[in-house]
Amino acid sequence: xxxxxxxxxxxxxxxxxxxxxxxxxxxxxxxxxxxxxxxxxxxxxxxxxxxxxxxxxxxxxxxxxxxxxxxxxxxxxxxxxxxxxxxxxxx
Amino acid sequence: xxxxxxxxxxxxxxxxxxxxxxxxxxxxxxxxxxxxxxxxxxxxxxxxxxxxxxxxxxxxxxxxxxxxxxxxxxxxxxxxxxxxxxxxxxxxxxxxxxxxxxxxxxxxxxxxxxxxxxxxxxxxxxxxxxxxxxxxxxxxxxxxxxxxxxxxxxxxxxxxxxxxxxxxxxxxxxxxxxxxxxxxxxxxxxxxxxxxxxxxxxxxxxxxxxxxxxxxxxxxxxxxxxxxxxxxxxxxxxxxxxxxxxxxxxxxxxxxxxxxxxxxxxxxxxxxxxxxxx
Numbered sequence: 001x002x003x004x005x006x007x008x009x010x011x012x013x014x015x016x017x018x019x020x021x022x023x024x025x026x027x028x029x030x031x032x033x034x035x036x037x038x039x040x041x042x043x044x045x046x047x048x049x050x051x052x053x054x055x056x057x058x059x060x061x062x063x064x065x066x067x068x069x070x071x072x073x074x075x076x077x078x079x080x081x082x083x084x085x086x087x088x089x090x091x
Numbered sequence: 092x093x094x095x096x097x098x099x100x101x102x103x104x105x106x107x108x109x110x111x112x113x114x115x116x117x118x119x120x121x122x123x124x125x126x127x128x129x130x131x132x133x134x135x136x137x138x139x140x141x142x143x144x145x146x147x148x149x150x151x152x153x154x155x156x157x158x159x160x161x162x163x164x165x166x167x168x169x170x171x172x173x174x175x176x177x178x179x180x181x182x183x184x185x186x187x188x189x190x191x192x193x194x195x196x197x198x199x200x201x202x203x204x205x206x207x208x209x210x211x212x213x214x215x216x217x218x219x220x221x222x223x224x225x226x227x228x229x230x231x232x233x234x235x236x237x238x239x240x241x242x243x244x245x246x247x248x249x250x251x252x253x254x255x256x257x258x259x260x261x262x263x264x265x266x267x268x269x270x271x272x273x274x275x276x277x278x279x280x281x282x283x284x285x286x287x288x289x290x291x292x293x294x295x296x297x298x299x300x301x302x303x304x305x306x307x308x309x310x311x312x313x314x315x316x317x318x319x320x321x322x323x324x325x326x327x328x329x330x331x332x333x334x335x336x337x338x339x340x341x342x343x344x345x346x347x348x349x350x351x352x353x354x355x356x357x358x359x360x361x362x363x364x365x366x367x368x369x
Binding site: 004005006007009019021024026028029033035037038040041042043044045046047049064067068070071074 | 122125126129130178179180207209210211213214215216218259260261262263270271272273274276291292293332
């Protein structure tokens, strides 16, 4: 059964956990959907659904921020290890 | 100039006109089926890359038997026209395409622009999960000429007669990052395979996700020394982005000898005793 077509597809960029991402959202039927990708290379790293566009985008961004937070933590850890290996204190 | 293999790519209007064609099976392929569950092309089935298109126990492509089981329960016969599409700009659809070609399915096609363009164009969608009568599909023996293995790449590094194409992002190629933002690191070292040319996958697409013209694609690869007179091996991090590039080189440009190295950087970047470049 055809439920509908996607309507009002919108795209914008924002920074999440220090990384620029692309947020896409649209309406299908009476619900909104959203996905977030990491732009380069373009992996989808968060998806969300909701009764409003904002709700769907928030859910997708939240999912993406959890994954990007791990990336940021890993980068910080590697930086710290690098400093330790060079005998200096990270700033 | 049209693409070399015009039967391997379909445009959205063709797909919409064949949504009810019993000889055509649409399959949405992604890393999981969350997007499929939201909505998909009416009549399409969904394949989960991580569960249905990889052998996670042996880290391998599907065995012939597993692929047959997948196609049988999907209601796909040897003469079915299989149209693959998905999110992530068709990366995982291209992976499925590559495996279907390995096991000899003749009529398999990619929907140009994938899921994103279908949504953007406002074409019909459904949330109904269809069921189809199972088939007795029997696959061919695998065509090993389409798959790059570690030995192929080691030879390429030593002899430099094979063109290696690294389709990852510039940051991954240079070794500045070990994985794209938000994805798990799967290797010990950052960098690239010695001698590889950097041609990020996205350079083959227009902003709407559809493929650039054949002339543009030929100029892109020729400018990087990736020409049809040399064997080519494409790789990325886990082999899905490079299956997209494999599709471009093999089917859109008609290069005669192209392999997808699905071991990719996850394998090479972890090898003991193998060189890398940064």
